Amino acid sequence: MSTTNHQGAPEIKAGGAQGAGTGGGEMFGEFMRAFDAFREANDDRLSQIEKRMGADVLTEEKADRISRAMDEQERRIERLTLKSLRPPVGGPNEGAAAAPSEHRSAFEAYVRGGDETRLRRLEEKAMSGLVGADGGFLVPSETETEIGRRLAAVSPIRAIAGLRTVSSAVLKKPFAVNGAQAGWVGETDARPQTNAPQLAELTFPTMELYAMPAATNALLDDAAVDIDAWIGEEVEQAFAAQESAAFVNGDGVAKPKGFMRYEAVQETAWAWGKVGTVSTGLSANFAATAPADALVDLVYALKAGYRQNASFVMNRRTQSAVRKLKDADGNYLWQPPTIAGAKATLMGFPVVEAEAMPDMAAGSLSVAFGDFARFYLVVDRQGVRVLRDPYSAKPYVLFYTTKRVGGGIQDFDAAKFLRFAA
Incomplete structure (x- = not known):
């Protein structure tokens, strides 16, 4: 489960692939909760920019901290997925x-x-x-x-x-x-030579x-x-x-x-x-x-x-900046993976880190x-x-x-x- 620190950012518990009691589903749930918190913090940042021509320093730090936590949690999920693919010690x-x-x-x-x-x-x-x-x-x-x-x-x-x-x-x-050089011909038409x-x-x-x-x-x-x-x-x-x-x-x-x-x-x-x-x-x-x-x-x-x-x-640093971008309707262009082990998407296309x-x-x-x-x-x-x-x-x-x-x-x-x- 995730907790909240004194500045309102979600704190993701360390466990990852090494945590015996942390399953892939629970870790993925923590990742999605972190993404919800990131959206909220980034919306606050954008709202402050519109109103004050600049965002509050604490708000900027909060959004960046959550973004880094999401990166780390995503890597933990990847490690856990890879671990599950490994054969047992006695062999497959x-x-x-x-x-x-x-x-x-x-x-x-x-x-x-x-x-x-x-x-x-x-x-x-x-x-x-x-x-x-x-x-x-x-x-x-x-x-x-x-x-x-x-x-x-x-x-x-x-x-x-x-x-x-x-x-x-x-x-x-x-x-x-x-x-490739090709052309259309009828059944009985001559086949002219195509260009080299x-x-x-x-x-x-x-x-x-x-x-x-x-x-x-x-x-x-x-x-x-x-x-x-x-x-x-x-x-x-x-x-x-x-x-x-x-x-x-x-x-x-x-x-x-x-x-x-x-x-x-x-x-x-x-x-x-x-x-x-x-x-x-x-x-x-x-x-x-x-x-x-x-x-x-x-x-x-x-x-x-x-x-x-x-x-x-x-x-990951460029992806952190891309996460903050929205389309004209206010929707985030970057979206988290829909299931554990899947890739995040940007404008509907997979993101490879x-x-x-x-x-x-x-x-x-x-x-x-x-x-x-x-x-x-x-x-x-x-x-x-x-x-x-x-x-x-x-x-x-x-x-x-x-x-x-x-x-x-x-x-x-x-x-x-x-x-x-x-």
């Missing part, structure tokens, strides 16, 4: 009669005790690259699937972007810049991403611990944090190229290879008069075919809007490798875990940026 197939695959059984022997014999025999039998140039073995498909599932759940850009798995180091993808399509070759190299979780010998000796789930859980946060930052701001050198690293131009000057932008009308902020108009312009700068599956992407997005500043591109499945492509090279190292950090055993991933824009017309400038 505990008690089932199905035996593990030969590769998985051999890999578990390697991870738990360092026995490489069975994995090397599998390599010789399959004549495949189970062993990498730098050492280490390919994890079984079950473990790779577990890592991929967890990354999709916690990496915000990966969750909405297009995804392609390849077996080579580089994906080369042709793209028709001027669209204008193709652009997009190149997506994959870069190495690593994590190095540590385990005690006691944990490795515990037969009840599911090795797939353990490795997936240990590397998910490290991989997700690095991926998320690179997909937004990566420079393309030893990491994917982020979508913020491409040239951005005013929408009226848009051309292939660049991302179109819409301005707010005021440097570093929304316009003082009709601030929501910039968001409306941003939405309709996108073609209808892309809007159907579009999302807003911004960081990506911390790597820039803060609101003069000329910043702090809000992206588009169909990210068509806009940005994440390329995974098949195979995750693990090298067991029992020597470097005694008495712990390190697991040098690597995967190769790349990324870049594949359709420059599928998203637009909001520029905080006049």
